[in-house]
Amino acid sequence: MKNLVNFKIAVFFSLLFFLSSNLFAQGYILKDDGLIDARAQEKINQIGNEVKTKLGVSIYIYTIKGLDLPEKLPMKKKFATIKAHENELLPALKKPYILLTAFIEDTHVNLIHSNDSLKQIVDKDDILDGYVVPLLASKDKNTLFAKVSASMLNGYASIADTLASNKEVKLETSIGNEGKVSSTIWRVFMYTIIVTGLLAYTYAVLRKRKS
Template sequence: MKAFNMLKIAVLSLLFFLIPLNASINKYVLSDDVVIDPRTAQKIFEIGSEVKNKTNVNLYVYVKTDLGIDKNIPIKEKMQLIKKEETELTSMLVKPYAVLTIAVEQMHVNLLMSEKLKSIINKDDILDGYVVPLLASKDKNTLFTKISAAVLNGYSEMADDVAHANGIEKLESGIPSSGKTAGTIWKVFMYTLVILGVFLYTFAVLRSKKKK
């Protein structure tokens, strides 16, 4: 019975870490809309805090499941509404800033930044090389798992760009071997944790039934 209780505690502890982190307690996650994995949110907070302390640059992520835009409206009108949303978002940010945005239902990804950072952060390289490939990858992982991986991958690269521009060779909170494979490594790590949680739960249930 003691061993069974310990297994239940282990499973519950693991599930706790799978519960999405409340964005209100993470100032660098402006809105994760229950999309970003809590481990990803925590890592973003660590990286964002270090970048802010060392360079005074604010790096954010803004991820929404749905912007509430009608799917049937013309593309031009949809883009105008998305642009309006982005303008309202950036108007509230303190310069210098950069914010990685994703709208799942609208299939929209963007990287917005204040003028000072436009010559420091390579928008096209980050989106095309570090974010979009993970979102579009053909594998068994869920879309939300891919979003967490893509967000962390892109955010880490943004942080590295800002750090290097300020003479910082390596961030203490950065991802080891940061680059186009970093997000994939993190994605595999998260997927493994989920599988482990399911295994522990199944083992606990079977053990309980056997004792009965």
């Protein structure tokens, strides 16, 4: 009987630990509107847990389809509306934090730091321009679902790696340099298209003048 009681107690605490761990793990993706793949979510939560444990920083993601803003809304008002929406999220976040936001239909992505020291470590433009935007803006056969999933995981992982590198800490959940490589390939591809287009245009103009 005593062994049975001890077994039940062990099962209870194991279940309690499992539930609390899952609840904690789900906290890094504030909202995704069903745009982030379950496998990407799992990886994001793994990275988030390790960063929180080893570095004491919470990295959050807030991704939605959009705010249903009027198409003719002036850009200044559009930005102000999105900014106000972002600011409403901040009081509930645990400091220190970094928040990666994406409003897909409004074509807006952002990186928000809870303090200046994090802002100096994690460069907003480097993360967004190098890891997030290229995947979201790519013109290929991949679905929006795949692009959002890849870009959010890519950006999230790069933030984590940057924080870890600053503290000279190794992250077991890191995805390495894969994200940067894919972004670099995309950039080279786009630049090639642009250069090729300019050369073709120049050639057409010169040929027209000769004729």
